[in-house]
Amino acid sequence: MKRQKFELLILGSSSASPTSERNPSAQFLNIAERYFLIDCGEATQIQIRKNKAKLQAIDHIFISHLHGDHFFGLPGLLSSMHLLGRKNRINIYAPEKLKTILNLIFEASDTYLNFEIIWHFTTNDKLNLLFEDDKIFVYSFPLKHRIFCTGFLFKEKELPRNIDKYKLDKYKISIADIHKLKNGHDVVNENGELIKNNLVTINPLPPRSYAYCSDTIYTETILEYIKNVNLLYHESTFLDDKIDRAKKTFHSTAKNAAQIAKLANVEKLLLGHFSARYGNLNLFIEEASSIFNNCELATDGKVFSLS
Amino acid sequence: MKRQKFELLILGSSSASPTSERNPSAQFLNIAERYFLIDCGEATQIQIRKNKAKLQAIDHIFISHLHGDHFFGLPGLLSSMHLLGRKNRINIYAPEKLKTILNLIFEASDTYLNFEIIWHFTTNDKLNLLFEDDKIFVYSFPLKHRIFCTGFLFKEKELPRNIDKYKLDKYKISIADIHKLKNGHDVVNENGELIKNNLVTINPLPPRSYAYCSDTIYTETILEYIKNVNLLYHESTFLDDKIDRAKKTFHSTAKNAAQIAKLANVEKLLLGHFSARYGNLNLFIEEASSIFNNCELATDGKVFSLS
Numbered sequence: 001m002k003r004q005k006f007e008l009l010i011l012g013s014s015s016a017s018p019t020s021e022r023n024p025s026a027q028f029l030n031i032a033e034r035y036f037l038i039d040c041g042e043a044t045q046i047q048i049r050k051n052k053a054k055l056q057a058i059d060h061i062f063i064s065h066l067h068g069d070h071f072f073g074l075p076g077l078l079s080s081m082h083l084l085g086r087k088n089r090i091n092i093y094a095p096e097k098l099k100t101i102l103n104l105i106f107e108a109s110d111t112y113l114n115f116e117i118i119w120h121f122t123t124n125d126k127l128n129l130l131f132e133d134d135k136i137f138v139y140s141f142p143l144k145h146r147i148f149c150t151g152f153l154f155k156e157k158e159l160p161r162n163i164d165k166y167k168l169d170k171y172k173i174s175i176a177d178i179h180k181l182k183n184g185h186d187v188v189n190e191n192g193e194l195i196k197n198n199l200v201t202i203n204p205l206p207p208r209s210y211a212y213c214s215d216t217i218y219t220e221t222i223l224e225y226i227k228n229v230n231l232l233y234h235e236s237t238f239l240d241d242k243i244d245r246a247k248k249t250f251h252s253t254a255k256n257a258a259q260i261a262k263l264a265n266v267e268k269l270l271l272g273h274f275s276a277r278y279g280n281l282n283l284f285i286e287e288a289s290s291i292f293n294n295c296e297l298a299t300d301g302k303v304f305s306l307s
Numbered sequence: 308m309k310r311q312k313f314e315l316l317i318l319g320s321s322s323a324s325p326t327s328e329r330n331p332s333a334q335f336l337n338i339a340e341r342y343f344l345i346d347c348g349e350a351t352q353i354q355i356r357k358n359k360a361k362l363q364a365i366d367h368i369f370i371s372h373l374h375g376d377h378f379f380g381l382p383g384l385l386s387s388m389h390l391l392g393r394k395n396r397i398n399i400y401a402p403e404k405l406k407t408i409l410n411l412i413f414e415a416s417d418t419y420l421n422f423e424i425i426w427h428f429t430t431n432d433k434l435n436l437l438f439e440d441d442k443i444f445v446y447s448f449p450l451k452h453r454i455f456c457t458g459f460l461f462k463e464k465e466l467p468r469n470i471d472k473y474k475l476d477k478y479k480i481s482i483a484d485i486h487k488l489k490n491g492h493d494v495v496n497e498n499g500e501l502i503k504n505n506l507v508t509i510n511p512l513p514p515r516s517y518a519y520c521s522d523t524i525y526t527e528t529i530l531e532y533i534k535n536v537n538l539l540y541h542e543s544t545f546l547d548d549k550i551d552r553a554k555k556t557f558h559s560t561a562k563n564a565a566q567i568a569k570l571a572n573v574e575k576l577l578l579g580h581f582s583a584r585y586g587n588l589n590l591f592i593e594e595a596s597s598i599f600n601n602c603e604l605a606t607d608g609k610v611f612s613l614s
Binding site: 016023024045068072076079084 | 326330
């Protein structure tokens with residue numbers, strides 16, 4: 001059975017200052033044709049175009065915090081959506097101050113967007129449900145950075161149980177009861193016998209999950225939010241030789257990220273948010289993989305699909 | 308004699324929405340090692356890096372108006388200057404509201420730049436001198452757009468007169484009088500005779516000039532400010548088949564730009580600010596050159612040197 005898509009496209013992997021190869025933070029996530037933009041550093045709209053992602057398909061934008069490398073691309077992205085004819089409203093999940101900033105910018109340019117922005121202000125006290133539909137949950141959770149900053153957790157809902165169609169006949173189960181079976185209930189068949197759910201259904205594939213930790217110092221307080229995720233993005237601005245600088249600026253090293261991935265028992269770790277001082281990023285993989293083996297560089301243009 | 312540099316690098320040539328080949332408006336101008344940034348659309352700092360221009364050498368930034376495609380790159384550019392260790396103050400010439408916007412953005416990210424911004428608020432009533440040193444004048448002048456918008460005029464000062472050294476001996480002129488001669492005065496020689504300036508000096512090369520007209524509807528009111536410039540950049544968002552749209556949005560066509568270039572008797576015309584709808588830009592040259600012959604596309608990465 002073909003699973004619904006769960007695909008992450010990296011649009012930017014640089015920390016504060018971009019390099020000629022690396023743009024500031026932005027990621028494009030497609031889960032079952034729901035399109036999420038996670039952070040929106042400068043030139044995100046250009047990266048979206050270069051990577052042939054669907055600009056207007058984005059209905060939800062998540063901004064982790066208000067350091068410029070995570071949102072300076074947003075006014076331009078929204079302007080282009082407007083100029084290219086967008087009418088559908090868009091949801092922005094972000095610190096409250098962002099609304100004031102955008103309003104001032106659009107007022108100065110005498111711009112009135114042709115679509116509505118639905119604001120959802122983030123808080124960083126605990127796990128908070130930001131979005132839910134029939135297939136997905138999205139939560140924010142607190143990170144530990146110099147300023148207010150949240151991570152985001154994207155999680156599929158449990159899939160309905162799979163029905164073994166041959167057994168429906170065998171146990172003389174009414175078609176009307178399929179819905180009950182899919183949801184895990186037992187049913188009474190046409191002969192009045194109780195049929196245990198697990199006789200006629202099999203387990204669905206487990207729900208997949210992705211956690212995004214944009215800017216944070218090493219902190220084990222996040223483990224409860226990200227444990228067992230299939231894919232973890234954890235910033236690694238520095239290598240371990242700059243651990244003092246990492247602590248001082250509330251950032252992490254590749255080693256820190258790997259330690260978190262290991263403790264959280266995740267399946268795979270993505271490293272990103274690299275300081276512009278580093279040319280050879282393989283050192284990040286070397287450092288992290290001594291602690292946690294399944295890790296990759298989340299560099300610009302890379303796509304990670306969860307199967 | 309080698310002249311001082313007068314070199315314009317185009318960083319962006321797109322109008323409101325960038326394309327995969329064209330970034331929004333920004334230009335980098337070097338006159339005699341004075342470095343000016345003219346407008347600063349999104350991703351300007353990335354374009355500066357890609358084109359190996361000197362980011363930290365920029366001491367003067369000119370923002371024509373507050374439509375996003377002309378300034379959305381400024382917060383990121385200033386942040387990067389800060390992060391890369393800038394200490395030297397920078398001059399920003401822009402509409403007053405820009406200061407409020409930048410202050411709010413930097414406040415939200417708890418950022419305190421390590422260098423001072425000297426603000427020079429533009430007005431769009433007439434020709435205004437914005438900057439002057441021993442070699443250059445920079446002026447703003449009013450354009451006619453949907454919102455407050457100015458063009459900029461960069462003009463070398465008159466060079467001192469060139470002295471024919473052989474004639475200094477011939478006319479027995481004291482070395483102490485060279486300064487007077489260079490400034491065009493007559494002098495009295497060692498024999499007490501009045502020596503006419505033009506006997507011993509020759510005309511210097513004429514001063515060069517560049518005018519930048521970012522966003523404007525066709526208007527002959529700008530002719531007095533830009534007449535006889537060596538290089539004129541005039542926006543041409545549209546081709547003539549979209550003249551109605553140009554008028555409605557207070558923009559120009561390639562034909563409009565050529566008409567202005569002709570009436571202003573400029574030496575060379577640069578076309579830019581192209582709408583994202585156009586793929587083949589040669590049509591802009593075709594349209595303009597039927598009216599004004601010496602024109603070029605000011606596309607990303609091109610360099611124009613005045614000799």
